[in-house]
Amino acid sequence: MKRLLPAPLLSVSLWALWLLLNLSLSAGHLLFGALLGLLAPIMFAPLRPLPARIRKPAVALSLFFLVGRDVVLSNLQVAWGVLRACHTSPRSAFIKIPLDLHDAHGLAALSVICTVIPGTVWSELALDRSVLLLHVFDLGDEVQFIEHFKTTYERPLMEIFQ
Known part of the structure; x- marks a missing residue:
């Protein structure tokens, strides 16, 4: 069948x-x-890819709402950055984020998250899946951004898929 x-x-x-x-x-x-x-x-x-095994559905649900919150906040930040662009230019930058996540399904979910959140663009993934090149519209502190990215998105995805 x-x-x-x-x-x-x-x-x-x-x-x-x-x-x-x-x-x-x-x-x-x-x-x-x-x-x-x-x-x-x-x-x-x-x-079709191999079926994904979601190990912790509660973490997935929590991540869903976290991404939703970040989408709203990021929309407001990008809008504010565009409105104040005539006075202060946004600090756009490409940053390299070291990745601990190597699961294909987790990386696909991470790419969707980066695409959905305004102000970030998934630019390149290293062939060995160890580094992500991300473009950020208005970057304040690079170290703080990388830590936020890893704790907010990468670690929950590792719990869900690895």
Whole structure:
């Protein structure tokens, strides 16, 4: 059964998305959406990553709310930095953050976090996954930023995935 339907939730989601995008429940759309939902996961199964094991769901939930808080605060900080840019230029910088996190799923989550939070851009990851190059819009103290980044995001992700 797993061979014919490798990702049932994905199949149903693709079918529903097809119907939603076409705004139609005609027989053709129902049939084509079902066909798409059945065949796409089979064709792309080799591209799917190994399943992630979330070891501490409570830490994941806590991290979710922490990132949400940081998104709001960072939006306000970036807006303030843009508004005061005519008087004081933001101190943009590239910083190298040494990483202890090496799990692929954890690094993917960390990249999403960096992308979601305004003012930070994931620029490069070393081939051995030991250093992250991050661009920061307005950097105050580099050492303090690195410590905040590691304690707030990297350590919880290590608890969740490693």
